[in-house]
Amino acid sequence: MELPLSNPNTSDSHGLSSPKEGVKAENKSIIATLLAQSSRHLFGPTSAPKLPLKHQVVSIEGLISKLGYLKPAEIAEIKKAFHFSDNAHLGQYRHSGEPYITHPVAVAELCATWRLDAPSIMAALLHDVIEDTLCTKADLVDKFGSKVAELVEGLTKLDKLEFQSHAEAQAESFQKMFMAMARDVRVILVKLADRTHNMRTLDAVPMEKRRRVAAETIEIYAPIAHRLGLNIIYRDLQDLSFRYSMPMRFRVIEKAVKRARGNRKEMVEKILQTTRLAFAKLNVEVDLRGREKTLFSIYSKMRNKHLSFTQVLDVYAFRVTVSSIDECYRALGILHSMYKPMPGKFKDYIAIPKINGYQSLHTTLLGPSGVPVEFQIRTRDMHAVAESGVAAHWAYKDGSPDMSEVQNRAHQWLQSLIDIQDSSGDSQEFLEHVKIDLFPDAVYVFTPKGHIRALPRGATALDFAYSIHSDLGNTCVAVKINGLQLPLRSELKNGDIIEVVPSSNSQPNPGWLAFVRTGKARASIRHSLKTTHYAESLQLGERLLASALRQQAVDAGLLSPEIWEKLLHWTGDKTRDEACVNIALGRRSAQELAIRLKILIDEEGGATQMRLGASDWVTPPQEISSPHQRQAILVDGREGNSMSFQSCCHPIPGDNIIGYLGKGEGLQIHTNDCPLALRMLSKDNDKWVEVEWGKEINREFDVDLAIDTHQGKGVLARVASSVTSADSNILNVSMDDRYKEDAVTIRFTIQVADRLHLAKVMRSLRANHDVMRVTRTRTT
Incomplete structure (x- = not known):
């Protein structure tokens, strides 16, 4: 997991000095001396002469x-873990030149600020020994x-040599980490x-x-910190x-904030002084602090709202900490009596x-000179959770019924990762689903019994059904x-009450993937399909x-088990x-596999003549067409959800058609003159296959149909008749x-058996004296 590493000697894939070879001979005497000194200086001040970074005792x-x-x-066990890690990483250095052990110690110190238990501190000290040394589990x-x-x-990454690409290795390592995280x-x-x-x-x-x-x-770790409520780490990772x-x-925004800090110092002090005085007069004990917004949050606001820095007025926010929930609402009333609240900003x-x-009251008020000022009001316990999230007041217990609300929410989310893992096809698909769930905002809705559920902004009613249970979805x-009663794709709003109507005969539709928002819903639909x-x-x-094999003139009889x-x-x-x-x-190209099989057969010289008797699809040698002859896939409409007829052109029997293999969505059938299909064909020719009715x-x-x-x-x-x-x-x-008052266009979606049936419908419509024109339409 250590990222900024240096490689003073020979290196492995992580840029570390190889522990197999150790340090260079000229360094051995120095290290022996330092190890002898460490018993005197390790846990107390040292008076040893100053050495280069790489030779200093940690x-x-x-x-x-x-x-x-x-x-x-x-604590004795933690010291033991330190000695073990120090010896394991001996001869390894960071890019800065420091001994590598400085990194695990710094990680352990961060964990100690969250008051994590002893096994966590020990794991922090040892977190790289399996990955970067000869030590085993x-x-x-x-x-x-x-x-x-x-x-x-x-915490240990998988060996990158097992995978075909860095992206695949990264996805597998993330999946492994998420599953370990779901367990603990x-x-x-x-x-x-x-x-x-x-x-x-x-x-470095x-x-x-x-x-x-x-x-x-910014893509993975900061959202995880936010999802678990670790807001200090979240803001730190964002800014870094x-x-x-x-x-x-x-640098530009950093300089602008420094200038603004001087310009607005007087206003900030005035707000603090006035607010403290108001609370003191009403005998409300508060801890009032001003907080500067992070540089990343300022940049995000400028980018998302197309503002210049001078237009971002609420660079500063104020936090009011009180003793109880009742005092939170009382403090809110006091602030609203001092400054006018901005509508819609509470x-x-x-x-x-x-x-x-996370719990707090948020309100934006019009402060001095009409400048918007944000206040956050919370209790001391809420503040601990707001800053440290699931790590606040940490006490690890297996299956503890005494988990706090924030820990319970984190536990529910971590359990949902296991559901996504069970439903995902591979590690990259799993990572895609998890990224969807690492959302920064949420919408809150209710079940018919009044239970509240949180879903990502933009979630649909179908997402809600899957959030209750995969079978319900x-x-x-x-x-x-x-x-x-509204469509399944209806986007949810805060406060909606949703009732799901199930049917034992219903099955997921591939079209659902086009509008569901949550990773669990997408993974469950794909898994069901x-x-x-x-x-x-x-x-x-x-x-x-x-x-594809027939197009490559491959004799399927040569496809041996080998x-x-x-x-x-x-x-x-x-x-x-x-x-x-x-x-x-x-997910795979039939043409690519057929070419690969042909290469493998050619490499063996076509000598293998073993037959795959159980394969219904294998074409006997005598039936193989001439080289490169293209034979279409027959479509009869009974393929189920492995094949879908696209709504952009609504192909029907008798139309000339073409098939597109969408990733994870089966074979999509279009008419061969569909504008959307033609645009897709020009961009991605490899995924198109010939199909016939x-x-x-x-x-x-x-x-x-469009009927004038x-x-x-x-x-x-x-007309309907x-x-x-x-x-x-x-x-x-x-x-x-x-034509305003002269005519109207009626648009129908109807069902027909084929083009002959469609012609019959259109003749019936044209015989109607109300009808001026009938045309078949499609999405452009």
Whole structure:
């Protein structure tokens, strides 16, 4: 986990001096001397002469001074862990030239400020020994017990040599960390302390690495800190990421804030003095402090609202800390009597806490000279939670029923990660879902029984159903919001009361992926589509691969188990069936796999003649077409959710069609003249496959019609009658004025069996005297 590392000797992939080779011979005598001195100086002041950074003895006196809340026996174990880590990292240095052990000690000190338990402090000291030294998990179990070893193992990255790319290695390591974190929240607390110290010492690493680490921090670690309520770390990581990812903008805003600090000092002092006096007169004891907003929050406001720095007036905020909840509301009344509140700028996070457990009253007032001033009012306990979140008043207990509200909320979120893990196909998909859930804002809604639930801003009614339980989401057919039946895609608002109507016969629709917002909903839908319709996807994938093999003139009889094993090693799939399902879901290219199989056969010289007798999709050699002949996939409408007919063009039997393999969404069917399909085809030609209608089709398809009619009473009813008289069902109808008072356009979505049936409907409409024109429409 250590990021800014140096490599004075030979290095491994982490930039550390290799422990196998040790330090150079000329350094051995120096280190031996220092180790001899360490028994005298390790835990007390040292009078040793000043040495270069890399030769200085590291003391944990500062760490020990912060551990007064632990028992002497626990502190002794922590000292033992320090000695073990110091010896394990001997000869390893940071980019700054300091001994590497300075980093674990600094991480442990951060953990001690949260008053974490002894195993957490020990894990902080040992967090890199498995990853960067010859030490193993078994060694840690033997020395310090299984709990400490599990924490350290959860903090250890996976070997990058196992993966095809840095992105895949990063996703796998994050997934491993999140799962360890779901089992034990101490893992992420130590990791956040580790990342915070790395960010504070990032000056020593090259610019390119600074930007990469800063981007990773703002994208993953800062949101995790916010999600767990660790607001001090959250703000620190944001500002540090801003500093290293956008150094010039950071310096400009930093200078502007320093100038403003001098210009507004008099106003801030006046507000503090006036407010303290007002509270004193009413005998309300408060702790009143002014707080400067972080540089990143100022920059974000400038960027999001397109403001210059001079237009960002609320650079300063004031925090009012009182003894009880009653005094919070009393303090609010006092402030509102002093300055006028700005409409719409009051938020009560005490009555309805934020999703990470944060509680305060927020109000923005018009201060002196009409300058907006923000006040945050909270109790002392709320302040502890606001600053340290899940780490506030930390006391780790397995399955403790005495968890605080904020710890309970964190526990619920961590448990949801396990649900996402169970539903995700791979580590990168898992990481994508988790990023969705690391949201900065929330909307609060209610169940019919009055229980409150928090969802990300923009969440839909279907997201709510999945937040209750995956099975409820999978079987959802309708929702009622505030008593009114509304579409599943309806966006939720604060205070909505949602009732879910399930049906045991309902199944998830691939179209749901287009509008759900939460990671749990997306993961559950994809998992259901993959498992419930596994056979459909497998069949489609086999057909797609068989077609691609025919195009490459590959004799399927040469596909021996050995060749399949080599292919699966190349793709990373566990079985042939999994590879075919991934083709159907758009995660793999059938053409790419067919080319790879051809290469593998050519490498073996075509000598292998083993047959795969159980494969229904394998084309016998005598049926192979001429080289590169393209054979289309037949579509009969019975493929289920492995295939979808797109609403942009509503293809129906008789139309010329083309198929697109959307990632995770199966085969999407378009008409070959669909404007959207043509635009997508020009950008991503590899994911398109040839498809044709089958001979027997036993279902109906949606189609859009625009009908220009004369104005008049009963026109809609007569036009609808013309549609139904042609044996067609109307799914949707809308109207809009076209020629003002002369005519109106009626838009229908109807169901037809094929183009002949559509022609029959259109003839019936044209025979209607109210109808001027009938056209089939599509989305542009």
